[in-house]
Every structure is written in structure tokens, then in C-alpha cells.
Amino acid sequence: MTPVRGLIVEQIPRLRRYARALTGDQSRADDLVQDCLERALGRTRLWKPGTNIRAWLFTIMHNLFVNDLRRNKGGLRSLDDATLAQQESADGDGLAAMELRDIDRALAQLTPEHREVLLLVAVEQLTYQEAADALGIPVGTVMSRLARGRARLAEVLEDGPGRGLRRVK
Amino acid sequence: MQPGPIRDADLQAWVDDRLEPERRAVVEAWLAEQPERAAALARQRRANERLRAAYAHVLREPVPDRLTQARPRGAVSPGLRRIAAAVALLLVGGVAGWVVRDHVATRPTLESELVRPAAFAHTVYLPEVRHPVEVTADQEQHLVAWLSKRLGSPLRAPSLAASGWQLVGGRLLPAGPGPAAQFMYEERGGNRLTLFIRHNPGSREATAFRFAEEGEFSVFYWVDGPLAYALTGKMSREALLPIAELVYAGLNP
Numbered sequence: 427m428t429p430v431r432g433l434i435v436e437q438i439p440r441l442r443r444y445a446r447a448l449t450g451d452q453s454r455a456d457d458l459v460q461d462c463l464e465r466a467l468g469r470t471r472l473w474k475p476g477t478n479i480r481a482w483l484f485t486i487m488h489n490l491f492v493n494d495l496r497r498n499k500g501g502l503r504s505l506d507d508a509t510l511a512q513q514e515s516a517d518g519d520g521l522a523a524m525e526l527r528d529i530d531r532a533l534a535q536l537t538p539e540h541r542e543v544l545l546l547v548a549v550e551q552l553t554y555q556e557a558a559d560a561l562g563i564p565v566g567t568v569m570s571r572l573a574r575g576r577a578r579l580a581e582v583l584e585d586g587p588g589r590g591l592r593r594v595k
Numbered sequence: 596m597q598p599g600p601i602r603d604a605d606l607q608a609w610v611d612d613r614l615e616p617e618r619r620a621v622v623e624a625w626l627a628e629q630p631e632r633a634a635a636l637a638r639q640r641r642a643n644e645r646l647r648a649a650y651a652h653v654l655r656e657p658v659p660d661r662l663t664q665a666r667p668r669g670a671v672s673p674g675l676r677r678i679a680a681a682v683a684l685l686l687v688g689g690v691a692g693w694v695v696r697d698h699v700a701t702r703p704t705l706e707s708e709l710v711r712p713a714a715f716a717h718t719v720y721l722p723e724v725r726h727p728v729e730v731t732a733d734q735e736q737h738l739v740a741w742l743s744k745r746l747g748s749p750l751r752a753p754s755l756a757a758s759g760w761q762l763v764g765g766r767l768l769p770a771g772p773g774p775a776a777q778f779m780y781e782e783r784g785g786n787r788l789t790l791f792i793r794h795n796p797g798s799r800e801a802t803a804f805r806f807a808e809e810g811e812f813s814v815f816y817w818v819d820g821p822l823a824y825a826l827t828g829k830m831s832r833e834a835l836l837p838i839a840e841l842v843y844a845g846l847n848p
Contacts, residue, residue, distance in 0.1 A: 446653050447646070460662055463662060467666065525648075573603055580638040
């Protein structure tokens with residue numbers, strides 16, 4: 427195993443978390459992570475040692491995610507009944523599962539652009555500059571997407587789950 | 596525009612708790628005079644915390660093998676690379692190039708050795724009403740022991756009951772010159788899935804899940820040690836994937 431491979435493998439749990447939140451579905455998320463890993467491992471020469479490997483991996487994942495969206499027009503994030511049922515029967519205590527479902531539904535109401543920025547900053551704790559680099563946009567755009575995405579998320583969450591559910595169906 | 600020196604970026608940084616103490620004090624003093632704004636930002640901070648908490652469990656989950664064992668994929672797809680290689684050789688070698696091209700074109704691949712035979716076998720036995728299998732599931736132990744003996748490796752017929760698929764039974768099939776096994780599963784509605792198992796035809800120890808479409812059928816296939824597997828069904832990739840994961844889990848308990 428090359429040292430770079432070790433560094434990449436170390437990041438898998440975080441890549442999975444980000445992809446899970448982004449897609450709303452664990453198996454789709456793992457497909458995305460797998461694509462990302464295969465691509466990263468095939469291009470380790472493009473990573474500059476000493477720079478943030480997470481940001482580099484997030485960049486690769488972002489590109490794959492955008493391609494996927496283009497291919498199946500938002501299909502990546504359709505919370506259909508089957509997915510909801512699957513989430514409902516998910517392991518763990520009922521409250522945590524319900525909370526996860528509410529959050530998944532709320533995120534589903536954000537545009538992919540807003541969702542990406544919000545998750546990279548709020549969940550993955552990237553700096554604003556790192557998020558800008560990962561997504562290939564200026565920091566100013568990160569800030570404005572963050573502000574709008576956040577306002578929308580808070581609004582949907584405060585509205586309660588009922589509205590999200592109706593929208594999904 | 597924000598009144599005073601407070602910018603939107605400051606407010607975002609306040610929500611993320613990334614302000615230096617001095618700056619934070621300035622922002623909070625400003626917010627104290629803007630109760631509505633302050634309430635909205637406080638809500639956003641709570642939403643932030645809920646987001647983090649909701650997905651924290653993913654970090655604690657075991658990582659699926661298909662991720663830890665992911666293999667590098669070049670910038671160019673293997674198919675393109677093969678074509679590029681063939682073209683290069685043609686340019687260099689004239690007649691020799693043609694010979695190589697033939698070799699490249701006919702070299703066995705997982706597609707030719709696993710996916711296609713699996714899809715053919717699926718197509719042939721899928722519509723069978725009276726004899727879909729040679730040995731039925733009520734003799735499951737005998738079925739698995741028999742096929743294991745013929746393939747020379749211990750097989751399993753994973754239980755897919757959790758997703759509503761019952762084992763119908765299985766049969767012995769040819770895969771090139773060697774043996775292969777086919778297990779058939781059926782859903783209440785009558786849909787059928789087959790799991791095709793043969794010797795690992797290549798030199799790779801293991802691969803991640805791969806996906807192929809053969810006509811109207813979806814196929815997930817992978818290699819795991821001495822055996823290669825292909826799960827075929829007439830359904831979307833999305834519908835088949837969780838079943839493939841269940842099969843994999845059942846094969847590697």
C-alpha cells in the first residue's frame with residue numbers, strides 16, 4: 427500500500443458522512459464514495475503532498491456529484507416511499523431515526539449547490555476558503571450560498587416535518 | 596447592505612462559531628439591538644447543530660469492504676485505453692498490429708466470462724414454469740453441498756428473505772469448459788433473480804461491485820477470492836443494488 431493510499435483510506439468515514447448527507451441515501455452515498463476513491467487512487471500524482479487531502483477528495487466528489495446530477499436530473503436525491511420506509515426501519519432508537527429523517531427531508535428541499543456548501547462548512551467543518559477551493563467557486567459565493575442555504579434549512583426545519591412530507595409525495 | 600461595519604460574512608462566521616473573541620463581542624453587541632435578526636441566526640445555529648448530530652453516526656459505522664478495497668481507476672476508461680493501445684500497436688507494427696488487435700479484442704474479460712454467461716442463463720431459465728431449477732429449495736442442504744462439490748469451493752445460497760425474495764432452488768451450468776452454479780430466487784409477485792457463481796476467471800483477488808446492463812437485465816458482479824458472482828434481475832440498478840448488498844453480506848457473514 428502506498429502512503430497516499432493510506433491517507434486516502436483514512437478519510438473514508440468522513441467522505442461517507444458527507445456523501446450520505448448530500449444524497450440522503452446510504453447506498454447511493456457509498457457508490458459516490460467508491461467512484462471518488464477509485465478516481466483519487468488512479469490520480470494520486472495530482473495531489474500535492476502537504477496540501478489538504480480532504481479538500482482534494484471533496485473536489486473529486488463534487489465533480490462526480492455534479493456529473494451524476496446532470497445525468498439523472500436530480501434523481502440522486504429523490505426521497506421516494508421505498509427510501510423513506512427503509513429509513514423508518516433503520517436501526518437505532520426511534521427518536522434518532524426520526525430526527526435523521528426530518529433532516530434528510532429538510533436537506534432535500536435545498537438546491538444541490540446550497541446543500542454542498544452548507545454540509546462542507548457545517549458538518550465537515552471546512553474553512554470557507556477550503557470549501558471555495560473544493561467547489562471551485564469564490565469565497566464570496568460560498569458565503570452567499572451559505573446564508574441562503576442556511577436560512578432555507580432553518581425555515582423548513584421550523585415548519586416541522588409535515589410540510590416536507592407533503593412535498594416529497 | 597448591512598448597517599455599520601457588520602457584514603454578512605461576520606454573521607455566517609457567528610453561526611459557525613468561527614469569530615475571534617473580540618469580533619464576536621462586536622457582532623453580539625450589534626445583534627442585541629436586532630432581536631429579529633438575532634433570533635433568525637440563533638435558529639440557524641440550532642439547525643447547524645442538528646445537522647452535525649444527525650450524521651455523526653456515519654463516522655462510527657464500519658466501512659464497507661468495497662470501499663476499503665477500492666482500486667485505482669485511470670483517467671481514461673479501460674475500454675478506451677484498450678482501444679488506444681490497439682491503435683498504437685497497429686500504427687507501429689502493421690501485420691503484427693493486426694495480430695495483437697485480434698488478441699486484444701478476444702481476450703477474456705469479466706464481461707465475457709461472467710456477466711454474459713450469467714445473463715444468458717438467467718434469460719433461459721427465467722420463464723421456466725415447471726422446471727426452473729434442478730434441485731428445489733426444500734433440499735437446500737443437498738443443493739448447496741452438491742454444487743459446492745462440483746465447483747470445488749464451499750458455496751452458500753444467501754438468504755434474501757429479509758427483502759422478500761425466497762430461494763427457489765438451483766442448478767449446475769457450464770461456464771466455458773468448467774462448471775457454474777445458479778441459484779434462483781423468487782418474489783411473491785413472481786419476479787425472479789438469479790445468482791450465478793463460477794470460478795474466478797481472472798487474476799484479481801477481489802473487485803468492488805460492478806454494474807452492467809445486458810439487454811433489459813441489470814447485473815451486479817464481483818470477484819471474491821476463488822469465486823466470481825453475478826446477480827441478475829429485470830429491475831433498475833437502484834432496486835437491484837440493495838439486494839446485491841444483501842447477497843454479499845450473506846456470503847460473508
